[in-house]
Amino acid sequence: MATSELVLIDSNVLIDVLTQDADHSAWSSARLAEVLDERHAAINPIIFAEVATGFASPEELEAALPATAYRRLELPWAAAWHAAHAFVEYRRRGGTRRSPLPDFYIGAHALVDGLAVLTRDPSCYRSYFPGVGLIAPNDAHA
Numbered sequence: 001m002a003t004s005e006l007v008l009i010d011s012n013v014l015i016d017v018l019t020q021d022a023d024h025s026a027w028s029s030a031r032l033a034e035v036l037d038e039r040h041a042a043i044n045p046i047i048f049a050e051v052a053t054g055f056a057s058p059e060e061l062e063a064a065l066p067a068t069a070y071r072r073l074e075l076p077w078a079a080a081w082h083a084a085h086a087f088v089e090y091r092r093r094g095g096t097r098r099s100p101l102p103d104f105y106i107g108a109h110a111l112v113d114g115l116a117v118l119t120r121d122p123s124c125y126r127s128y129f130p131g132v133g134l135i136a137p138n139d140a141h142a
Contacts, residue, residue: 006040007135008110009070010119011050011102014043018054018064024120031135035118042071042115046105075109082108086128107132 009032015021016028035041043051043065055061086108087100103121107129110117115132117125122136 006042006071006113007035007116007118008073008106009035009041009043009047010106010117010121011047012120013118014047014051014065015054016120018051027137028120031118035135036069039116040071041069041118042073044073044075044106044109046075046102046109048072050102073109073113075105076112078112079105079108082111082129089128104128 012024013028013032016024017032019025021028032041048061048065051065052058052061055064083100083104086104087095090097090101090104101124103124106117107125109115110125110132111129116135117132118135119125120137122134122139125132125134125136
């Protein structure tokens, strides 16, 4: 289990919970509840933007992700360097996307600030940010 008291909540977990996804909401809801009860949940602008696509207005999104429950963190400049280099490695391994994926920025942010990440899809983080603590399916905590 990750040791950081501050946990970045990946957009896939938030979307699972907010949409009550039939396949994933039970796991995501349970882990999110644990973080909200035992630690401190956080989001950054990348996560906020990914979740925003499902809302008609900023006010609706703010109501769904209140700042009292989800600490707003700025994306650190140092994370851009780590995201870029993770992206270069992704391309070397055969990745076809043309620009860094949001998970690279989220992983780099967690790396730079020493945060854990709650995610349902840990593959990117495990591959490109192995030092980041994860709360993910198939982990001892999950």
